[in-house]
Amino acid sequence: MGERHVERSGLARGLGRRQVLGIGGALGLTAVGGLAASAALSRHPAVTGTVLHSAVPLPPAFQVPLPLPAVLAPVSRTGGVDRYEITQREVTMEILPGVRTPMWTYGGTFPGPTIESRRGRPVTVTHRNDLPVPTVVHLHGGRTPAASDGYPTDLVLPRSWPDTAHGTHAGHGGNGPGHAMRDPRAVQTRRTRDYTFPMDQRPTLLWYHDHRMDFTAPAIWRGLAGLHIVRDGAEESLGLPSGPRELPLMIADRAFAADGSLAYPSLDPSLRDRPGVREPYLAGVLGDVILVNGAPWPVHEADAAKYRLRILNASNARHYELEAVDDDGRRLDLVQIGADQGLLAAPVAHGRLPIAPAERYDVVVDFSGVPVGNRVRLVNRLGSGRTREVMAFRIARKVTDHSRVPATLAKDLPNWRRSDAVRVRDFSFRAGRMHGDHGWLIDGLPFDPARSDVTVRLGDVEVWRLVADVHHPVHLHLVGFRVLTRGGGSPLAHDAGLKDTVSLRPGESAEIITRFDGYRGRYLFHCHNAEHEDMGMMANVEIT
Known part of the structure; x- marks a missing residue:
């Protein structure tokens, strides 16, 4: 084990007061106390965002039957691999009764079709892009090799899109014109791409969604989201409702x-x-x-x-x-x-x-x-x-119900201890100024695909200390983590288990612990408020 030490993260140090005031007056000032976050704010969650009101009459509640997304059938099961095909395309469907709504979809449905896989049995999904813009598919929560993780510049280009290899438009959601940003490591394909998922992970509910740089939020909003369930025999033997x-x-x-x-x-x-x-x-x-x-x-x-x-x-x-x-x-x-x-x-x-x-x-x-x-x-x-x-x-x-909820559910959860950590890092998630416009920043910097923000060694255990100004659900790619503390105190009841997204409330801090295992390569951590993500609140993790 390497020497245990504390880092301010691989990013720049925090924002100055003038920068923090970039959005909403004093939005970003609630987190200046680091781990001594504002208990008053965290006890009284505010709304982070603004309501967009519909211009059509809305139906009464509890009239439309709950749809269940169709389970996608594999096109083949040869060679020990389940292979699927999904076409991304625009369709018009009825979301509100009697109203026709154009949607961007996976396979013509919203949500997209559900993929059900078995633990340890690899899956390959061939995505075909018939939409008018580039797309990227990320399996959220997947233990996935970097080449199939859906990095935001690894675009699948539509037929008529100009070749943008090694570069991407990256305005980060500012209110002025975007600026060109180069990514020499981008791997782009035309029309189709195979995403390979080893499925070497605990059974759980994952989801897949678009992750295109700067345009994730509107792409998900238009319908590019679907479910992926991982199963195994041990879970099925518990007798849970099924x-x-x-x-x-x-x-x-x-x-x-x-x-x-x-x-x-x-x-x-x-x-x-x-x-x-x-x-x-x-x-x-x-x-x-x-x-x-x-x-x-x-x-x-x-x-x-x-x-x-x-x-x-x-x-x-x-x-x-x-x-x-x-x-x-x-x-x-x-x-x-x-x-x-x-x-x-x-x-x-x-x-x-x-x-x-x-x-x-x-x-x-x-x-x-x-x-x-x-x-x-x-x-x-x-x-x-x-x-x-x-x-x-x-x-x-x-009815007669033979299902049960056993007192013991799983015995394979990791037992990382704080003393196992070789490194402690601090990260702040705050509003700020970016290229002269409003932005959302991690440690004072907007996302840059060409910059290595954090470098970790494969197998290292680290503790990350996170602090927020407003609501920021922080997501780590590739790895799961445990929540150690909130606001310097005990985790909350819903923090139990192994997570990949932790919800920071306004003015709140949290500590998480994880082991960076699985695969080497370039991965992300970011806020999963999709508008914040598009406006710069992402950073790179290089696993070596």
């Missing part, structure tokens, strides 16, 4: 224009040249319609039994605090059995469960005590008006 009582729930907010199209405040609606959003939405874009699996405020007919809900927050910037409430006002426990990177060691019961963009929670809800004919609403305690409702379950029948 089959029709295991429901993937991709929650995402959107807004609709008067013509039925998706509204989004892009500076360049073509998503070709000028990245960024209009001034009021620099902190993040919030929609006023809550979709679950692509349906507005849906309802699902359920048995009076236990259900396993595989929940993903695929919103660009909206945070939720979920609560299950029946028609009598009784709150049902959300029993968490898994986090971003798979099963917990033991279940944790929550009355309310906060979930930030890109986080996943695996929970069991027991409907056996709910009278037939009654509903259970999944509500968002951080919402207001229509965004306070998410979806509902209508209890249709009494």
Whole structure:
């Protein structure tokens, strides 16, 4: 083990006061105390983002049935590898009842088709780009070789796009013209690309989405997101709810224009040249319609039994605090059995469960005590008006239920200790000035694909100390981590297990510990508020 020491990160030191004031007055000043973050702010989460209001009449809640994304069939299973093909294309579909909405899709659906894989059995997905702009596919939460991780400049170019090898337009979402930025390591292809995923990881819910530099937020907003589930026999032997009582729930907010199209405040609606959003939405874009699996405020007919809900927050910037409430006002426990990177060691019961963009929670809800004919609403305690409702379950029948939630779920969680860390790094996530425009920065610098920000050795254990000004869900590619502390104190109940995204609340700090194993190469860490990400809040990790 190398010498243990503390670094200020591989990036520049923090912002000066004048730079921090770049967005929203004193937005960035809440985090100046490092690990002594503002407890008052963290106890009272604010909204980070601005609501974009729809210009079409919105349907009543709990009328549209919950859709379940189709499971994609492999085109072959030869050589011990499951091979899939997905075409990225624009289609017009009915999201709101009676309204036609053009969407960018994986395979013609929103969400895209679900891929179900087995632990240890490799998967290759051939993506074909029939959209009018370049795309990049990232398997979020995947233990993936760097060549298939979906680095933001490793573009799949459409047929008519000019060759941009070793360079990419990189305006980082500023309100002025973009600037050219070179990436000599970019690997670009025309029309198609094979992404290979070894699947050497714990069973869990992953998701895949577009990760194109500077345009991730509007691409996801237009529909480029889908689910990927990893399974294994050990998990299946536990007796958890399964089959029709295991429901993937991709929650995402959107807004609709008067013509039925998706509204989004892009500076360049073509998503070709000028990245960024209009001034009021620099902190993040919030929609006023809550979709679950692509349906507005849906309802699902359920048995009076236990259900396993595989929940993903695929919103660009909206945070939720979920609560299950029946028609009598009784709150049902959300029993968490898994986090971003798979099963917990033991279940944790929550009355309310906060979930930030890109986080996943695996929970069991027991409907056996709910009278037939009654509903259970999944509500968002951080919402207001229509965004306070998410979806509902209508209890249709009494049944025999043999599923269970065992007291011990998993025994394979890593047991990294602080004393194992060879290095401690500090990172600040704050608003600032960038190229004369507004931006979101890590340690005072916007993302540059040509810059090595952090270099780690394969196999090293490190502790990272993160601090934020406003909400920043921080995501590490390749590795999972454990949350050690929040605000210098104990982790929160929902921090349990192995995660790949940690939600920093306004003025809050957190410590995480991880081992950089798996593969060598260039990876990312970034804020998963997609507007922040597009406006510079990413950095490189080089694993050597």
